[in-house]
Amino acid sequence: MAAAGSAEGAGDSPVPWAEVRALLPRAEEELSLALSGEVEDCVLLLLRRARALLYGAAGRPEAAAAAALERLSDVLRDYSWEKLNAGPWREVGKGWRQVYAYGCLFGALAEVAAGRPLARAVRLCDLGLLMGAAVLDNVLARLVRALQPHLPRAAPRARPRAEVAPANTPPGPAAEGNLPLQRVRLLPPPAVQPEQVIPHLHCPSLEHFRDSYLIPQRPVVLEGVIDHWPCMKKWSVDYFCQVAGCRTVPVELGARYTDEEWSQQLMTVSDFVSQYIMAENNVGYLAQHQLFDQIPELKEDISIPDYCCLGEGEEDDITINAWFGPGGTISPLHQDPQQNFLAQIFGRKYIRLYSPQDSENLYPHESQILHNTSQVDVENPDLVKFPNFTKAAFQSCILMPGQILFIPVKYWHYVRSLELSFSVSFWWS
Known part of the structure; x- marks a missing residue:
């Protein structure tokens, strides 16, 4: 079982479970599940059950426990996802954003414990960072930073398939489906009088x-x-792919946000580069306030x-x-x-x-x-x-x-x- 030693996927370098485990509190009772807001008792019960599966015997979930942890994380994310989209983003309770973050955390840890390729674990961390609220001293940011060096460099694909983003994803809505193609007309700037x-x-x-x-x-x-x-000398398209190619971010699709066909979708930085930077006939913009x-x-x-x-x-x-x-x-x-x-x-x-x-x-x-x-x-x-x-x-x-x-x-x-x-x-x- 990968959890007993390392987690490894195709193209990934091994991730010692001890390295991931060291990001969490040492004992189960030290992993606080305190939430900044009220949620249903059944949700708290699911969180406690997931925590118990995570720690298991000597803090290493066996195969059956890792599978059960994955199922619980799916339930937690699906249920809290509905709460995140129940009304305007500013009215979403922080407690539900924390539940979503815990669901992403447990899901990412289940992926690592199961020894699968790490791309999904990194994506779950990013979703938690984008839509959730910080938990356990911002453990999702620390986890993704530990996983990222073990991933192969993400190579831009010719035609990526975007993922669905929730309607409440700041700063705008999203739509499901293949990315639209739009011809770009590069006009010279008007003369500045x-x-x-x-x-x-x-x-x-x-x-x-x-x-x-x-x-x-x-x-x-x-x-x-x-x-x-430092960015004035370091930043380039190649640098972004090197540092963040595997990271999932919201991308605005369309020349301007007032256009009817404008939408927002989630994709990796590498896919954004291949579809909207390397392919010069498409209009897409990475515009977000959480990137840094x-x-x-x-x-x-x-x-x-x-x-x-x-x-x-x-x-x-x-x-x-x-x-x-x-x-x-x-x-x-x-x-x-x-x-x-x-x-x-x-x-x-x-x-x-x-x-x-x-x-x-x-x-x-x-x-x-x-x-x-x-x-x-x-x-x-x-x-x-x-x-x-x-x-x-x-x-x-x-x-x-x-x-x-x-x-x-x-x-x-x-x-x-x-x-x-x-x-x-x-x-x-």
């Missing part, structure tokens, strides 16, 4: 940035601020800009987002409720900004879900339908690698990738 240029500054002092841009809420492009970040918590190796290559210390919140309150995709992807004109530093790592983006004072001329959607998004196609506006759009003054820039754009809170911004691009944004208050 002198009166529209966003000002540029090289490493301004904290005081100068605060007094001249933060307090008066004026956009500015900062230069020389991120030159020392999910894959700490990437977070180590960036830093929070010093200017964020001028905000009122704590560092832990800063949301870090990843934006990775081919040229032709578009973020429609929209506004965000926080200050934003958009750091460009590689590739170029055309960006246009409008003041909140021009909101009425930008025709926001009337629906609550898109109230922060304009109905106007910025580069091809329907002036018969939206005649006042011409009254709105704007600033624009081509954001280059190594530059950071400060987008004040509630400022409307439109973004188009001109080529393969990776950006990191920091939302702060």
Whole structure:
């Protein structure tokens, strides 16, 4: 039985069970199942039964126990999955997210104990990190970090099959089925007129940035601020496949999120690269706010800009987002409720900004879900339908690698990738 020594699958290197077991508390009673919220007693009973199977004799589940643990993990995930999708994500109780995380944990451990290939165990860890809540000192992140070195490097496939993501997967819905093909038209950026240029500054002092841009809420492009970040030399498509090729992430499909055919699906980074980076006639975007918590190796290559210390919140309150995709992807004109530093790592983006004072001329959607998004196609506006759009003054820039754009809170911004691009944004208050 693999659990007695190592877990090994086709192409995987052996994973000593002791290495995995060392991530868990030594005794069964030390593995706390305390939940931040109420769940049914029957669910607590299932959690305790799974814990007992995990520890078993000398903490090594035998074949029958590993199979029973796998079945219990399926039940826990299926039941909590329904709870995660019962209403808006913000209303999902943390206790149910923890149950889902435990289900993913027990399932991943069952896979390792059964000696199967490790890809499914890693995927279960990622699902728990994406949809669950941290349990046992973020054991899922520690487990996937222990498993990943034993996986062969994920080679991009020509035509991946995407997995279904729940409707509540942040930041958007998902659909089942093969990935849609869409032709990308790479258009040159509009000419940036002198009166529209966003000002540029090289490493301004904290005081100068605060007094001249933060307090008066004026956009500015900062230069020389991120030159020392390791990502500026390390990050490339090949590097992402090496570090995170086997990791499951949510990917947005479609040129822009306001398109009817837009959807979101779960796939590995390697599959995303093969389908949307290597195949240049498809539009897909890796855009998510959990990537750096999910894959700490990437977070180590960036830093929070010093200017964020001028905000009122704590560092832990800063949301870090990843934006990775081919040229032709578009973020429609929209506004965000926080200050934003958009750091460009590689590739170029055309960006246009409008003041909140021009909101009425930008025709926001009337629906609550898109109230922060304009109905106007910025580069091809329907002036018969939206005649006042011409009254709105704007600033624009081509954001280059190594530059950071400060987008004040509630400022409307439109973004188009001109080529393969990776950006990191920091939302702060």
